Amino acid sequence: MSDSALGVLELSTEEMRSLGRQVVDLLVDHFAGIHHEPVGRKVDCAELQALLGERIPEEPSDARELFGQLKEQLFTNMLHVDHPRFFAFVPSPNNFVSVMADALAAGFNVFTGTWLAGSAPAQVELIVIEWLRQICGLPETAGGLLVSGGSMANLTGLAVARHVQLQDELDGAVAYISDQCHSSVARALRVLGVPADRTRIVQATDEFRMSVDAIRAQIAADRSAGLRPFCVVANAGSTNTGAVDRLREIADLCRAEDMWLHVDGAYGAPAVLTEKGKTLLEGIELADSLSLDPHKWLFQSFEAGCVLVRDRSLLLRTFQVMPEYLRDTQGGSGEINFGNYGVQLTRSFRALKLWLSLRTFGLANFRKAIARGIELAEIAERELRGSADWEVVSPATLAVVTFRYLAAGLLPEEIDRLQGRIVEAMLADGYAIATSTVLNGRPVLRFCTINPRTSNEEIRETIRRMGQMGQARAPR
Numbered sequence: 389m390s391d392s393a394l395g396v397l398e399l400s401t402e403e404m405r406s407l408g409r410q411v412v413d414l415l416v417d418h419f420a421g422i423h424h425e426p427v428g429r430k431v432d433c434a435e436l437q438a439l440l441g442e443r444i445p446e447e448p449s450d451a452r453e454l455f456g457q458l459k460e461q462l463f464t465n466m467l468h469v470d471h472p473r474f475f476a477f478v479p480s481p482n483n484f485v486s487v488m489a490d491a492l493a494a495g496f497n498v499f500t501g502t503w504l505a506g507s508a509p510a511q512v513e514l515i516v517i518e519w520l521r522q523i524c525g526l527p528e529t530a531g532g533l534l535v536s537g538g539s540m541a542n543l544t545g546l547a548v549a550r551h552v553q554l555q556d557e558l559d560g561a562v563a564y565i566s567d568q569c570h571s572s573v574a575r576a577l578r579v580l581g582v583p584a585d586r587t588r589i590v591q592a593t594d595e596f597r598m599s600v601d602a603i604r605a606q607i608a609a610d611r612s613a614g615l616r617p618f619c620v621v622a623n624a625g626s627t628n629t630g631a632v633d634r635l636r637e638i639a640d641l642c643r644a645e646d647m648w649l650h651v652d653g654a655y656g657a658p659a660v661l662t663e664k665g666k667t668l669l670e671g672i673e674l675a676d677s678l679s680l681d682p683h684k685w686l687f688q689s690f691e692a693g694c695v696l697v698r699d700r701s702l703l704l705r706t707f708q709v710m711p712e713y714l715r716d717t718q719g720g721s722g723e724i725n726f727g728n729y730g731v732q733l734t735r736s737f738r739a740l741k742l743w744l745s746l747r748t749f750g751l752a753n754f755r756k757a758i759a760r761g762i763e764l765a766e767i768a769e770r771e772l773r774g775s776a777d778w779e780v781v782s783p784a785t786l787a788v789v790t791f792r793y794l795a796a797g798l799l800p801e802e803i804d805r806l807q808g809r810i811v812e813a814m815l816a817d818g819y820a821i822a823t824s825t826v827l828n829g830r831p832v833l834r835f836c837t838i839n840p841r842t843s844n845e846e847i848r849e850t851i852r853r854m855g856q857m858g859q860a861r862a863p864r
């Protein structure tokens with residue numbers, strides 16, 4: 389056998405350094421210049437196929453040249469969720485330290501599934517999880533792990549609920565969720581085998597929060613029908629309006645009913661670091677399991693979600709399997725094999741970015757950045773209330789405000805259609821982007837303002853442009 393394949397996937401040290409500098413320059417230009425760039429664009433499939441589609445290349449190309457084309461080909465043809473004028477969905481205003489940490493995690497290709505392969509990285513994850521536990525006020529028995537995002541965190545928390553409460557026996561099992569829950573909650577229950585007709589969707593009638601009496605009444609009805617209520621999912625910052633369910637009352641109900649409380653704080657939970665958020669999120673510490681996403685309001689790059697479980701041993705009970713080829717990974721006490729705490733065995737080093745970001749900037753600056761997001765939504769609300777063209781549908785809550793453009797003399801259905809037209813116009817314009825949702829059966833526009841780089845002026849200018857778009861598109 390010859391060694392002829394030895395160098396085939398290698399770059400020289402000079403080429404590596406040069407490519408690395410090119411990448412860092414691209415990123416620094418992106419971070420430094422983002423206010424002056426458009427929020428991005430959505431491109432149709434045919435155009436992208438023409439631009440990017442090519443046959444699988446048999447022969448090599450120059451890496452610098454390929455990387456040099458990326459900005460034009462890819463990064464201008466997408467929406468920038470980290471852009472200070474990206475107000476749609478839940479933005480992800482990541483930070484540069486997090487980006488560099490991810491480069492290192494990928495570069496050293498860190499494996500965090502077992503202590504044997506990644507002891508120091510596992511210790512870093514333990515430390516980060518402990519910080520998040522303290523931030524959320526869960527007891528010392530709590531622990532958890534980093535996962536891909538909120539969807540996986542919800543799935544993981546609910547898998548533990550199923551195992552502990554039902555011993556994975558789904559006959560008659562019933563879960564209770566809010567009509568304001570994120571879609572990933574219903575999907576997680578479906579994946580876990582809870583039939584849709586036994587996922588009770590409780591109407592969130594009071595400021596988009598579930599009525600605890602309604603949950604109680606439904607549980608009683610289900611018990612009398614011989615069913616097995618096992619879990620309530622409450623919101624700690626709903627995606628639609630930022631609403632927080634009455635966590636303490638729901639926790640009391642769950643204790644009394646011997647049920648599991650899963651709290652979805654995927655985007656909202658980090659607000660507990662601020663004065664306002666702490667008051668709103670009172671009771672979050674009572675969750676049996678809690679989702680929160682560092683890739684949302686803790687300013688990390690994708691992918692970084694987290695699930696915390698009040699009794700961390702339950703994660704192991706739910707997920708541990710020990711095949712013969714992993715027997716060498718069984719170590720002494722304190723050696724955590726994160727691959728046994730969730731679904732993923734091979735997992736990347738997500739903890740590094742949060743660990744380095746928190747140490748670089750300090751928690752006090754994270755508090756300020758989160759508080760700024762809350763303030764920006766309040767600024768938007770004041771601006772909207774200052775004009776008769778706008779109706780505020782839900783007030784600024786945990787950095788989310790929803791509103792409708794109103795034009796005099798239009799029918800309600802015409803006003804409904806106008807909200808979607810404003811979103812389309814924003815996409816075409818590229819200055820800023822907001823998206824719509826539906827509240828009380830009617831389309832509304834929505835801002836999520838968790839990006840601390842957004843200026844007051846950018847909020848005002850966005851609303852001014854949206855008003856103009858509404859005016860120009862209103863039927864006459």
Ligand SMILES: Cc1ncc(COP(=O)(O)O)c(C=O)c1O
Binds near residue numbers: 477542572627
């Ligand atoms: C409240 C809530 N839960 C869950 C999710 C899903 O998170 P991910 O997209 O990270 O899977 C989101 C996403 O916006 C969310 O806002």
